[in-house]
Amino acid sequence: MKLNDVSVQGLTIRTWRAWIDAALTGAMSSRPLFNVRPGRDDRFDAIFIGGGAAGRFGAAYLRAMGGRPLIVESFPFLGGSCPHVACVPHHLFSDCAAELMLARTFAGRLWFPPMDGVVVSIREVVELFRRGRTGPHAVMNYQTKEQLDVEFVLNAPAHIVNARTVEVAGRRFSGRALVLATGARARKLDIPGAGLRGVFDYASFVNDLDYEPGNTIVVVGGGKTAVEYASFFNATGRRVVMVTRGRLLAAIPDAETRAYVIDRLVEQGVEVHEGAELLELRDGGDGRVGSAVLRVGGERVVEATDFVFAAIGEIPNSETAVRALGVETNAAGAILVDECLQTSVPGVYAVGDLIGPPMEMFKARKSGTYAARAIMGEAVSFRPASHPDFLHTHYEVSWLGPGEEEARARYPRLVTLRLPPDTPDGLHVGLPAGDRVMLYALAKPHLSGFQKLLVDGASRRIVGAHHVGYGAKDAFQYLNKLVRDGITIDELGDLDELFLNPTYFIQLARLRSGAKELIGI
Ligand code: FAD
Ligand code: KPC
Numbered sequence: 001m002k003l004n005d006v007s008v009q010g011l012t013i014r015t016w017r018a019w020i021d022a023a024l025t026g027a028m029s030s031r032p033l034f035n036v037r038p039g040r041d042d043r044f045d046a047i048f049i050g051g052g053a054a055g056r057f058g059a060a061y062l063r064a065m066g067g068r069p070l071i072v073e074s075f076p077f078l079g080g081s082c083p084h085v086a087c088v089p090h091h092l093f094s095d096c097a098a099e100l101m102l103a104r105t106f107a108g109r110l111w112f113p114p115m116d117g118v119v120v121s122i123r124e125v126v127e128l129f130r131r132g133r134t135g136p137h138a139v140m141n142y143q144t145k146e147q148l149d150v151e152f153v154l155n156a157p158a159h160i161v162n163a164r165t166v167e168v169a170g171r172r173f174s175g176r177a178l179v180l181a182t183g184a185r186a187r188k189l190d191i192p193g194a195g196l197r198g199v200f201d202y203a204s205f206v207n208d209l210d211y212e213p214g215n216t217i218v219v220v221g222g223g224k225t226a227v228e229y230a231s232f233f234n235a236t237g238r239r240v241v242m243v244t245r246g247r248l249l250a251a252i253p254d255a256e257t258r259a260y261v262i263d264r265l266v267e268q269g270v271e272v273h274e275g276a277e278l279l280e281l282r283d284g285g286d287g288r289v290g291s292a293v294l295r296v297g298g299e300r301v302v303e304a305t306d307f308v309f310a311a312i313g314e315i316p317n318s319e320t321a322v323r324a325l326g327v328e329t330n331a332a333g334a335i336l337v338d339e340c341l342q343t344s345v346p347g348v349y350a351v352g353d354l355i356g357p358p359m360e361m362f363k364a365r366k367s368g369t370y371a372a373r374a375i376m377g378e379a380v381s382f383r384p385a386s387h388p389d390f391l392h393t394h395y396e397v398s399w400l401g402p403g404e405e406e407a408r409a410r411y412p413r414l415v416t417l418r419l420p421p422d423t424p425d426g427l428h429v430g431l432p433a434g435d436r437v438m439l440y441a442l443a444k445p446h447l448s449g450f451q452k453l454l455v456d457g458a459s460r461r462i463v464g465a466h467h468v469g470y471g472a473k474d475a476f477q478y479l480n481k482l483v484r485d486g487i488t489i490d491e492l493g494d495l496d497e498l499f500l501n502p503t504y505f506i507q508l509a510r511l512r513s514g515a516k517e518l519i520g521i
Contacts, residue, residue, distance in 0.1 A: 004031045007038055010146060016077075017138035023076035023155055024134065032156030032169040035145050036070065044070045044151075046349075046375050047166055047175035048368075049158045049321075052080020053361050054352025055181030056140065058368025060148045065376045070151050070175065071144075072158035072168050077137035078144050081183055081353075082361060085203040088136065089129050090225070093232035094392035096125055098436070098470065100235035101268060101394040105444060119237035123212045130206065160324035163348050177347050177375045180321050180335060181368065184314040184353035189220065193281030198289035199308045202229070213307035215239055218292045220278045221311035222248040224391040227265070229309050231393045234270045241303055243276045243294055251389070254403030257466040260427075260450040264468075265393050273297075281308060316354045332356060339381040340374035341367055349375065362387065388480040390473045395449065398476040401464030401483060404454060413457030415520045417508040420450070422520065434500040436470035453505050457518040460488040462509075471502040479505075489513045 011019075023030055036042070046062055048055035051073030059069035071078065082088060100120065107115035144150045158166040165174045186201035188194060200209065202225055215238055219230040222244025234240040242248065252258040266272060276296045284290020289308055294301045316334045321327050321343075328336045328344040334356030341349045349371040352364035363384055370382040388400040401407070408414045416422070420429040432449045433441035441448040449469030456463050462483050465476065482492070493510035501507075508521055 005034045005038075006145070007035050007151070011142065013138045013142045016141045017134050020076050020134045020137050020141070030076075030155060033076065033154045034171075036151050036153065036173075042171070042173045044068050044173060044175040046070075046177040046179050046372065047072065047158075047173055048179045048181050049160070049166065050080065050181035050183060050352070050354075051075075051078040051144075051152060051154075052181060052183050052352060053082055053364035054183075054354075054368040055080070055179065056144060056150075056368070057365040058179055058181065058351055058372045059150045059152075060144065061369040062372035062376060063148060063150050065372065067372070067376050068151070069372070070153070070173055072153045072156070072166060072173075074155070074157040076155040077134070077141055078152065078154070079137060079140040081203075083133060083136045083140070085206050087361060088133065089126075089206045090202070090228050090392070092125065092129055094228055094396075096120075097231045097235040097392070097394045098396075102439065104235070105447065106439060110439075115237075117237075119215070120235075121212060122233065122236055122238075123209060126206055126209045160321060163325055163345050177349060179341075179368075179371050179375075180318075180327070180343070180348065180350040180354055181352050182317040182321070182354055184316045184359060186310070187313040187315050189278070189281075189310045189312065191278060191280055193283065193289065196281055196283055196289040197287050198284075198306050199281060199310065201310050205229070205309065211306075213238065214305065216241065216303055216305045216307075218243065218278065218294075218303055218305050218308045219311065220244070220308065221313075222246055222274065223251065223311060223313070224249075225311035226309075228392045229311065230270055231265065231268070233309070234265075234268055235394060239269070239271070241271045241273070241294075241305075243273050243278050243296070245275065245277055247274055248272055249391070251391070252397065252403075252466075253399060253401075253406065254452060254464070254466045255405055257397070257399065257403070257450060257452060257468060260468055261393055261395070261397055264395065264447070268394060278308075314353065314359060316356060318350075318354055321348075321350070330356065339383060341371040341380075341382055342374065358384065358387065358389075360387075360389075385484065386480070388476040390476065395468050396470050396473055397468050398473045399464075399466045400476055400480045401454065401462075403464065403466070404452065407454045407456075407464050411454075411456040411458065411463060413518075414463075415455045415457045415512075415518045417453040417455065417505070417512065417521045418451065419504050419508070419521075420445075432469060432502075432504055434469065434471070434502045434504075436502075451503055451505070453503075453508065455489050455509075455518060459486075460490060460513075460518065461486050462489065462492060465503070465505065467503055469502055475501075475503055489518065 045067035051071040106112040280293040335350040351367040427446035454464035493513040497506040
C-alpha cells in the first residue's frame, strides 16, 4: 500500500498526525493523499471543494443520509481554518489572556509569584500552538475516514473543470452537484509599508512568527479578532496601541455591557484610539517594520514598533469559482445563494464563510448540512435566525437578542435584572461571584463581571441576555433556543440552577417572578 492511497487502510490518529506533521513541515515530498474507494467509478452525489467546517460537515451529513460525497482539500488535514489559524489559536490566546490577568491582578499574593516587569514570550505560545495543532488535525482525518465513512483527497487543490467536474492531481471526479466551501482569508492592509516583515494577520501570526515581538504592538481594527489578539498581547506585558476607524466592539449590542468590556480593557492598559487610522509603516532598516504612523484625533503620531497586527476583516475566496463558473457574488465577493444554498449556477452550491456573514462556525457547519439535504432531495430553507454571539477580551463576553436601548424601544415595559445590581455602589459590589471569578469577587469586586437579563414586562418574556465573565457561553447556546421559543421569567425562574452558576439569571428570575407587575434588580 502506497502512503498516498489510504482507501483500504485503517490509519490510527498517531499515524495521521505523523503524516500531517511531515506534510506541513515539508519533511516529506508533498504529495496528494487519496482516500477514494477503489473499484468504484469516480462519480459522486456531491463534490465538496474545501474540507473546512462547512465542507466537512456537509459531506458527513450527506454520507449520513446515504449519499456519496467527496471532499477535496488543499491542506493535508480536514477541519480548515478553525483548528489551523482561527478559532483554536484564538481560544488558546484568550485562555492565556485570562490566566495572565488573574496572575497579574494577584501577583505577590496567595500563591501567585510577583509579576512586576514580567514580559511573557509570545513566540513560545505560538510555537506551542504550532506543535500542538496537528493533534486535532489528525482527529479530524481519522474521524472523517474511519467513523464518518467519507471519501476525500488531501494535500491537493481542486481545479474546477465545469459545474459537475473537478480535477485533482491529474485525476477527474464528477458529481451530481458541486459544493463550493473554500472559506475566506484575511484582508490585507493597503498602505505604504504593508509588505514589510513584522506585519501580521491571524494566519501569518501563527504560521510565520519567528522572533519575539518587542515592547510596543500596534493592532489595527476594532472587531472581535483585533480585540482578542490585543488582549493577549497586552496580558503578556507589552504596550498595545489599538487603532480603529470606527467604534471599538460595535458588535456588542448592549451599551452598558460594551462599556464594561472596554473599561476593563483600558484598565488593563490597552490604549484604544477610535476614529483613528494607520497611515503608513516605516522600515526599521532591516526590511522589518520599525515604526507606524497613525492619525489620532487629527494629529500624526509615530509609534516605534517591530510588530503590527492587522484584523481589518475577511474576503471570501470566491475568485476561482467566479472565473471558472461565473457564479454571482455581492460587492464584498461573497457568493450569492438561495435558501437551498444553491448559487446562480444550477447544481452548484456554496457554503460557509464563502457566502459572507455571519462568519462563524455554527453557520459554516449548518450551511454545509443544509446544502447536503438539498442535494439529497429535501426541501430546505436556510435562513440563519437570531443567533447567540460571543467574543473574548481578557474575559468571555456572550450575548443574545437586542441590547437594552433597542429593547426599550421595542418593549415599553422593559425590565432589567442585573448584577452587579443597579445601585449607587456601581461595580464595587461582591456579585456576580461564580466559576473563575471567585478571587475577583472577594478581593477586587469590580473585576468579577457584568450581566443583564432583559424581560418584556407586558408578555413576561425574556428578550435579551448579556454576560461578561467566564463559563456562560455554553449556556447561551441553549438559552437562545429558549428565548426564541418565548420562555417567560416565570418559566426561567422555575428551572433548577447549579449554584454558583456563571449567570445568575435563573435565581434572579425566581426572585422577581412572584410579582404581577414586574420590577427590575
Ligand atoms: P475554512 O475553514 O476556511 O475552509 C475552507 C477550506 O477550503 C480550507 O481548508 C482551504 O484549504 C480549502 N480550499 C480553498 N481553496 C481550495 C481549493 N481550490 N481546493 C481544495 N481546497 C481548497 N468562529 C467561531 O464560531 N468561533 C470562534 O471562536 C472563531 N474564532 C475565529 C478566530 C479567528 C481569528 C478567525 C479569523 C475566525 C474565527 N471564527 C470563529 C470563524 C471560523 O473560523 C470560520 O467561520 C470557519 O472556519 C469557516 O469555515 P469554512 O469551512 O467556511 O472555511
Ligand atoms: C478543536 C476541534 O474540534 C477541531 S476544529 C473543528 C473543525 S470541524 O469539526 O471540521 O468544524
